[in-house]
Amino acid sequence: MDLLKILAIIGSGALLVVVIELIRRGRLKERYSLLWLLAGAVLLVLSASRGVLEYVSRMVGIFYPPSFLFLIAFLFLLLITMHFSVVLSSLSERTKKLAQELALVREELRNIKKSGLDNGK
Amino acid sequence: MKILIIVPAFNEEASLPGVLRDLREQMPSADVLVVNDGSEDSTSRTARDRGVKVVDLPFNLGIGGAVQTGYLYAAHQGYDVAVQFDGDGQHLGTEIEKLLKPLEEGVADIVIGSRFLVPGAYKAPLFRTLGIWIFSVVLSRILSTAVTDSTSGFRAANRKAIEFFAGMYPDDYPEVEALVLSHKAELRMTEVAVAMRERTGGKSSITPVRSVYYMTKVLMAIFIDLLKKVR
Numbered sequence: 042m043d044l045l046k047i048l049a050i051i052g053s054g055a056l057l058v059v060v061i062e063l064i065r066r067g068r069l070k071e072r073y074s075l076l077w078l079l080a081g082a083v084l085l086v087l088s089a090s091r092g093v094l095e096y097v098s099r100m101v102g103i104f105y106p107p108s109f110l111f112l113i114a115f116l117f118l119l120l121i122t123m124h125f126s127v128v129l130s131s132l133s134e135r136t137k138k139l140a141q142e143l144a145l146v147r148e149e150l151r152n153i154k155k156s157g158l159d160n161g162k
Numbered sequence: 163m164k165i166l167i168i169v170p171a172f173n174e175e176a177s178l179p180g181v182l183r184d185l186r187e188q189m190p191s192a193d194v195l196v197v198n199d200g201s202e203d204s205t206s207r208t209a210r211d212r213g214v215k216v217v218d219l220p221f222n223l224g225i226g227g228a229v230q231t232g233y234l235y236a237a238h239q240g241y242d243v244a245v246q247f248d249g250d251g252q253h254l255g256t257e258i259e260k261l262l263k264p265l266e267e268g269v270a271d272i273v274i275g276s277r278f279l280v281p282g283a284y285k286a287p288l289f290r291t292l293g294i295w296i297f298s299v300v301l302s303r304i305l306s307t308a309v310t311d312s313t314s315g316f317r318a319a320n321r322k323a324i325e326f327f328a329g330m331y332p333d334d335y336p337e338v339e340a341l342v343l344s345h346k347a348e349l350r351m352t353e354v355a356v357a358m359r360e361r362t363g364g365k366s367s368i369t370p371v372r373s374v375y376y377m378t379k380v381l382m383a384i385f386i387d388l389l390k391k392v393r
Binding site for chain 1: 220
């Protein structure tokens with residue numbers, strides 16, 4: 042077993058452990074963990090089994106198998122950051138809506154209070 | 163006709179009294195709504211003391227989010243017409259009637275007050291003039307109607323446009339982008355010539371150095387808007 046393979050296994054294994062631990066402690070919502078879990082699992086399989094890695098890299102025409110590993114990791118990161126951008130956009134839209142609704146409801150409440158006082162007199 | 167004048171205001175305690183006095187004198191029958199966009203000064207108090215309606219956003223949303231709040235209010239409260247009127251004193255109450263006319267005649271859903279329809283009436287720095295010219299060429303092509311002052315925030319909208327803007331209003335470069343979205347929503351637009359005051363207090367957010375960068379970003383925003391699905 043070469044050093045690179047050991048490092049790759051440790052790296053992807055650690056990623057999986059961290060993700061699972063974060064989910065267990067409730068620090069990471071399932072919705073945001075799926076891509077991370079998938080990335081960890083795929084990378085672990087590819088780094089643990091030389092046969093699989095060599096087979097798929099040859100299939101796509103990559104002659105240095107470890108660089109296929111990098112490619113997969115890179116693609117996952119791309120996917121995850123894009124997922125973040127989508128989530129971020131929807132969150133900022135929701136925050137804006139909340140702020141607007143809050144401002145309008147507050148004004149309505151103020152008017153109701155005022156007219157209530159006027160009627161009480 | 164129920165008219166709401168939307169005045170977005172961010173730290174405008176200095177200019178607001180003049181603006182509100184102008185509106186009361188020129189448009190006594192219209193309701194005025196100041197949208198306080200998370201100001202740190204006494205914008206909200208200043209407006210309330212003068213007896214106009216005020217909504218306070220809990221934090222700064224930017225001009226797009228503030229104006230949309232006004233449209234939401236107009237939509238909820240059943241106004242027939244909404245007028246956007248800057249809180250910085252740039253716009254003139256006397257000019258509002260000119261914006262309302264095309265709406266009353268039913269020939270447009272959105273009316274834009276343009277500084278540039280009367281040539282030579284408004285002097286802008288060279289870079290700015292160039293930028294405005296490029297916008298107007300690009301937008302006129304996209305909107306298939308002539309737009310000379312796409313960054314003007316002096317506008318009027320009828321009920322149909324109010325409802326559209328309440329549901330969808332851009333955040334980044336709202337004046338320009340709103341035109342593109344309105345066009346996609348098949349709202350009819352027209353421009354009328356208006357006079358505006360040259361800025362007295364405050365600085366334009368567009369300095370000559372940044373204008374090229376700004377233009378690139380706005381043009382990109384326009385093309386992104388063209389991709390958007392409009393409800």
